[in-house]
Amino acid sequence: MNTKRIIPCLDVKDGRVVKGINFLELCDAGDPVKQAQYYDAQGADEIIYLDITASHEKRDTMIDVVRRTASAIMTPITVGGGVRTVNDAKALLENGADKVAINTAAIDRPELISELAEKFGSQAVCVAVDARQEKMYWRVFTVGGRKASRWTVNDWVIEAEHRGAGEILLTSMDRDGTRKGYDIALTQMVSRAVNIPVIASGGCGSMAHMAHALLEGKADAVLAASIFHYRETTIQETKQYLEKRNINVRIES
Amino acid sequence: MTTIIQYGAGNIFSVAQALKLIGEEAILADTPEQLETAERLILPGVGAFGAAMKSLRRAGLDEAIIKVVKKGTPLMGICLGYQLLFESSDESPGIQGLGLFKGCVRRFNAALRIPQLGWNHVRYRESSSLFTGIRQDSYFYFANSYYTAPTEDIGIGHTEYGRNFISAAQRGKLFGVQFHPEKSQGCGKQLLTNFIQLEEQ
Numbered sequence: 536m537n538t539k540r541i542i543p544c545l546d547v548k549d550g551r552v553v554k555g556i557n558f559l560e561l562c563d564a565g566d567p568v569k570q571a572q573y574y575d576a577q578g579a580d581e582i583i584y585l586d587i588t589a590s591h592e593k594r595d596t597m598i599d600v601v602r603r604t605a606s607a608i609m610t611p612i613t614v615g616g617g618v619r620t621v622n623d624a625k626a627l628l629e630n631g632a633d634k635v636a637i638n639t640a641a642i643d644r645p646e647l648i649s650e651l652a653e654k655f656g657s658q659a660v661c662v663a664v665d666a667r668q669e670k671m672y673w674r675v676f677t678v679g680g681r682k683a684s685r686w687t688v689n690d691w692v693i694e695a696e697h698r699g700a701g702e703i704l705l706t707s708m709d710r711d712g713t714r715k716g717y718d719i720a721l722t723q724m725v726s727r728a729v730n731i732p733v734i735a736s737g738g739c740g741s742m743a744h745m746a747h748a749l750l751e752g753k754a755d756a757v758l759a760a761s762i763f764h765y766r767e768t769t770i771q772e773t774k775q776y777l778e779k780r781n782i783n784v785r786i787e788s
Numbered sequence: 789m790t791t792i793i794q795y796g797a798g799n800i801f802s803v804a805q806a807l808k809l810i811g812e813e814a815i816l817a818d819t820p821e822q823l824e825t826a827e828r829l830i831l832p833g834v835g836a837f838g839a840a841m842k843s844l845r846r847a848g849l850d851e852a853i854i855k856v857v858k859k860g861t862p863l864m865g866i867c868l869g870y871q872l873l874f875e876s877s878d879e880s881p882g883i884q885g886l887g888l889f890k891g892c893v894r895r896f897n898a899a900l901r902i903p904q905l906g907w908n909h910v911r912y913r914e915s916s917s918l919f920t921g922i923r924q925d926s927y928f929y930f931a932n933s934y935y936t937a938p939t940e941d942i943g944i945g946h947t948e949y950g951r952n953f954i955s956a957a958q959r960g961k962l963f964g965v966q967f968h969p970e971k972s973q974g975c976g977k978q979l980l981t982n983f984i985q986l987e988e989q
Binding site: 536537539540575580602605608611628629630631633653654655656659701702731756787 | 799800805808834835868900901902907908926948968974975976
């Protein structure tokens with residue numbers, strides 16, 4: 536069987552890392568490629584870049600970042616943020632990205648999922664879902680968590696799979712940034728609702744949180760940012776921890 | 789020098805960069821003439837079987853590939869590029885593949901997570917030169933919903949995903965791998981190096 540994936544996420548703005556590793560050994564700590572190389576050397580199973588560049592004109596900087604990353608490391612790269620059209624996705628995939636993550640654009644026009652899947656294959660189409668808990672269910676939010684959509688999370692992930700999504704990147708808005716752990720109930724619900732892989736995200740503050748999301752949450756992968764950026768642990772150490780708990784992870788000897 | 793076949797369906801940039809990382813010069817080719825003079829070829833591919841075959845046909849590359857493989861030019865198919873070497877695929881019924889490997893391409897059992905996305909073991913045949921210097925059961929990166937089911941004895945790598953399937957195949961100088969060596973870190977690097985050095989062995 537394939538292994539559970541451990542995925543560090545880097546927030547990139549105008550081609551520079553804004554939330555990333557906090558230390559000085561790197562000669563240019565703001566360079567996303569340097570940080571990706573650092574995680575690659577630790578055995579990251581994938582790298583996710585989240586492009587938070589505000590202006591559309593500067594989007595080309597992300598293409599350059601992806602190009603330079605794919606020239607430096609042989610590790611899968613996913614890019615999310617700002618992908619609105621088939622052409623946006625094409626530019627990233629032709630320059631070394633393996634997957635694009637779409638969020639707001641997919642809610643605005645669900646056909647985009649099918650168009651991307653048809654052109655690039657489902658394996659290249661990751662639907663990012665920002666979820667917030669309401670009374671009886673979770674609701675999908677867009678525009679970086681600012682706008683409520685008409686979709687419940689359960690209905691939306693089923694719709695996304697039906698339209699050809701190859702993966703769900705599931706972020707709990709309630710947990711994001713709290714370091715209190717992933718939302719296990721949410722993760723479990725989505726993992727059961729679909730047959731495509733699910734990446735749990737939002738709230739990771741410890742290695743134990745990752746184990747919970749993978750075991751109880753039934754996630755196929757976990758995304759984490761600050762725990763790696765602040766070097767509270769390394770990917771290697773995380774994997775050794777998970778392996779001791781009988782979680783199938785990739786450890787190269 | 790390695791020639792990468794460009795037909796509008798593939799992670800060509802990543803393959804070219806991976807070759808560069810191992811010190812191999814890579815050129816892109818999109819005409820039958822360029823294939824004929826190639827030293828060795830890589831057929832990449834992502835997307836759907838039917839659409840990819842149509843693109844190859846439109847450019848006359850299907851016939852050219854069959855011709856150069858028969859002539860003995862080494863070729864390696866990657867992911868969908870590997871599946872295209874077979875006769876047909878469940879993904880696109882009625883569309884003929886290149887038919888260089890006997891057998892067809894089937895969809896994984898619906899009870900599994902599909903696509904398979906991530907790292908999985910490859911158990912290789914010890915005599916296979918493609919895996920020289922790679923530890924047995926090493927991990928490679930997979931991104932596939934379909935697997936190949938050859939009807940001839942060409943399997944040189946096996947992987948478990950709900951079932952045991954052929955993740956690497958070889959007949960003579962024709963190779964195919966279901967995983968992405970260009971995205972498989974150190975093991976992928978070694979495998980690409982082995983493919984390039986075949987002639988010297």
